Amino acid sequence: MRVLMIAPGTRGDVAPMAGLAAKLGTHGFEVSIAANMEYAPLVTRAGATFHELPGSMDELVNPAAPGQKAGAKKLRWYMRELQAYFESAATGTLRAAEQGAEVIMANSVAPFAYDVAEALQIPVIGAHLQPTEPSGAYAPMVLGTARNFGAVGNKLLGSLIGASKAPYDPPVSRLRSELGLPPRSRPASERHRRSKDAPILHGFSPLLVPRPKDWRPAMSTCGYWWPQRDSDWTAPTELLDFLADGPPPVYLGFGSTAAMDADFMHEVATRSDRRVILQGAP
Known part of the structure; x- marks a missing residue:
């Protein structure tokens, strides 16, 4: 079976999909991943075929400098840039799907993959790395x-935010028009998928987020989709010496949030009175 994974975003979005692709490959699946060009080596090392999604998310993750809040002007620029990024990603998704797939797996910031799949009559499975479904169990x-x-407040806020405008809404509307699909907004499409109990797999541990009682039957947690390990990698001597020189350290990582305030994170590490490995700050 040919599986196409749609993974716009940063390395944190692509690496888990690459790990899942490597595992699926051992079971005989033929997997391809659509992602930004800088992650092509990550995809091919996992034994998957790479399809390019134009653009790069790296410069768009943090609209403000470390320790600062973005002003209105910066936020408006940020949203325009995000929309342009998702416009390119939507076009790349269509091109990748046209190469052939029997099922599409789409992450949570690729709702346009559902519209492409609808036009090409390909089934879709959500492949999410965060719990985005409105639920009473979490904010x-x-x-x-x-x-x-509270249960009511959490679910109400989740529903309101899900129905609000998002930078990938214009690409959804454009694609549906270009593909001859009936007009339907992204929130309306999400409500339709909920009514049909469309499947969503979540690549995190149920120990971190226990499965909420109000999730639909077709939603499940699968555990972490660990990235493919690089067999050629060896730990630097400095790291090995640090690990051997005391109790096991605590790892602090914030994924794509690279613009953390270095002084703040240093204070957190110091006040913890633990040895710490910190990723994401200079």
Whole structure:
């Protein structure tokens, strides 16, 4: 079976899909991944075929400098740039799907993959790295808060945010028009998929996010899709010496959020009174 994975975003979006692709390859699946050009080696090392999604997300992850909040002007620029990025990703998704696939797996920032699949009559499985479904069990991820608003508040906020405008909405509308599909907004399409109990797999541990009771039956957690290990990699002597020179350290990593305030993170590490390996700050 030919599986096409759509993975716009940064390395943190692509690496888990590459790890999943490597595992699927051992079971006889023929996997290809559509991602930005800088991740082509990551994809091919996993034994998957690479399809390019034009653009790069690296410069767009953080709209403000470390320790600062983005102003209105910067946020408007940021949203315009994100929309342009997703316009290119939507076009690349169509080109990749036209090369042939029997099933498409789409991450949470590629809703246009569903529209491409609808036009080409290819089934789609959601492949999410975060819990984006509105639920009473957690606050919406995009709020960036650990606060619990209660079961009703959490679900209501999740539904409101899901229905609000997003930078990938214009590409969805454009693709549907170009492909001769009936007009339908991205939120309307998501409601339709919920009504049909469309499958979504989540690549994180249920120990981190226990499966909420209000999730649909076709939604499941699979555990982490660990990236493919580089067999040629060896740890630097400096790292090996550090690991051997005391108790096991705590790892602090923030994925694509590279613009962390280095002084703040250093204070966190110091106050923890633990040995720390920090990724994401200078």
